[in-house]
Amino acid sequence: MTLEEFSTQFGIEMGTLRLWIEKRWVIAESGTLREIDVARARLVRDMQIDLGVNDEGVDIALHLIDQIHDLHRAMAELQQKLKL
Amino acid sequence: MTDPYDILGVARSASNDEIRKAYRSLAKRLHPDLNPGDPTAEEKFKQITGAYDLIGDPEKRKRFDAGEIDEEGRERPPQWDDRSYYRDYADSGSSGYGESQGYGDFGNEDDFLAEFLRRNAQARANRPGEDLHYRLGVTLAEAIKGGQKRITMPGGSVLDVTIPAGITDGKMLRLARKGTAGAGTGSPGDALIEIEVLPDARFSQEGSDLTMDVAISISEAVRGGKIRVPTPTGTVEMTIPARSSSGTKLRLRGQGAPMGGGKRGDEFVRLSIVLPKEPDPALEEFVERWESGKAHNPREVTS
Numbered sequence: 001m002t003l004e005e006f007s008t009q010f011g012i013e014m015g016t017l018r019l020w021i022e023k024r025w026v027i028a029e030s031g032t033l034r035e036i037d038v039a040r041a042r043l044v045r046d047m048q049i050d051l052g053v054n055d056e057g058v059d060i061a062l063h064l065i066d067q068i069h070d071l072h073r074a075m076a077e078l079q080q081k082l083k084l
Numbered sequence: 085m086t087d088p089y090d091i092l093g094v095a096r097s098a099s100n101d102e103i104r105k106a107y108r109s110l111a112k113r114l115h116p117d118l119n120p121g122d123p124t125a126e127e128k129f130k131q132i133t134g135a136y137d138l139i140g141d142p143e144k145r146k147r148f149d150a151g152e153i154d155e156e157g158r159e160r161p162p163q164w165d166d167r168s169y170y171r172d173y174a175d176s177g178s179s180g181y182g183e184s185q186g187y188g189d190f191g192n193e194d195d196f197l198a199e200f201l202r203r204n205a206q207a208r209a210n211r212p213g214e215d216l217h218y219r220l221g222v223t224l225a226e227a228i229k230g231g232q233k234r235i236t237m238p239g240g241s242v243l244d245v246t247i248p249a250g251i252t253d254g255k256m257l258r259l260a261r262k263g264t265a266g267a268g269t270g271s272p273g274d275a276l277i278e279i280e281v282l283p284d285a286r287f288s289q290e291g292s293d294l295t296m297d298v299a300i301s302i303s304e305a306v307r308g309g310k311i312r313v314p315t316p317t318g319t320v321e322m323t324i325p326a327r328s329s330s331g332t333k334l335r336l337r338g339q340g341a342p343m344g345g346g347k348r349g350d351e352f353v354r355l356s357i358v359l360p361k362e363p364d365p366a367l368e369e370f371v372e373r374w375e376s377g378k379a380h381n382p383r384e385v386t387s
Contacts, residue, residue, distance in 0.1 A: 020205055027181070035173060036173035036174070039167075039172065040170045041183065042167065043115075043170045046115060046117075047115075050111055050112050061118065069120065069174035069182055072120065072174075073175055076175065
């Protein structure tokens with residue numbers, strides 16, 4: 001999905017979207033969003049628009065969410081090793 | 085589908101602002117990406133989002149309140165249709181998010197972690213049984229001499245307990261593997277037996293020292309002699325010195341209660357002169373003629 005498509009579909013201004021990319025909240029390799037990037041951008045949108053979380057809050061939440069998923073991955077790897 | 089007002093927990097008369105606040109506070113708790121480990125979060129979040137779509141929009145709310153649309157019949161904006169959440173992708177591998185910080189170095193220590201987790205799982209499956217506690221009363225003689233006791237534990241099992249000689253009150257005996265059974269290959273717990281040394285009513289006890297009153301005759305008091313006196317474990321022969329008075333305390337060293345370390349306190353014998361029960365004419369005649377005896381006043385302090 002292109003940035004323009006996302007902007008239109010979810011009602012996020014292009015300027016806002018670029019800010020998210022600048023803050024590394026969302027990755028847009030060569031101007032396109034992978035499925036995971038769309039899902040993450042929608043999470044940012046939910047937090048900012050529906051939940052009223054400010055920029056600092058989004059930063060903290062994303063950082064913590066990333067750590068949870070890194071832990072999930074590490075646990076999954078360990079479980080895999082334990083099965084062998 | 086239940087009533088959207090109920091789902092958001094607001095009154096039908098609630099203002100738009102109250103509805104928005106209620107939705108936000110629920111959504112913060114239930115958003116699937118803020119609850120990566122809760123599989124039910126997505127369904128709950130869909131419900132509150134659906135409810136908010138309906139009554140959070142003043143136009144739709146009016147129509148819903150007027151009965152023009154029901155909970156089922158409303159149109160939903162496309163972004164809420166079976167969307168996927170970030171959490172659906174985030175665990176699957178190198179995504180470019182996270183990784184570089186936080187637990188990025190986690191994998192380098194996975195040998196340690198794997199070992200830790202393996203042991204953890206094993207420990208849970210093969211956890212040891214629990215210790216059983218029991219209080220056992222022993223007589224003073226048993227505490228001194230030691231011996232065997234058969235007891236029934238709280239679980240109903242019968243145990244033969246060896247009481248070591250010289251045990252003291254409050255000592256804990258541990259019978260290895262006599263507690264409850266463990267799980268899997270886990271070892272059974274221990275039986276923990278707390279010893280309570282019961283006092284011997286014949287003695288008054290102070291610490292590990294015992295005191296007993298022993299009656300002696302006038303003859304024994306005057307001439308001295310050997311008598312047998314009780315100890316906690318039997319009797320011993322004791323020498324009464326000539327001219328002993330009532331109240332004299334004689335020490336039997338090492339015949340008291342155990343004091344730990346294989347040592348025992350002392351037993352004290354307190355003499356008490358007792359006259360014959362029946363009147364004795366010879367004794368009375370002697371005392372009548374005993375001039376120096378009449379002159380002796382034991383209440384006078386002599387130096």
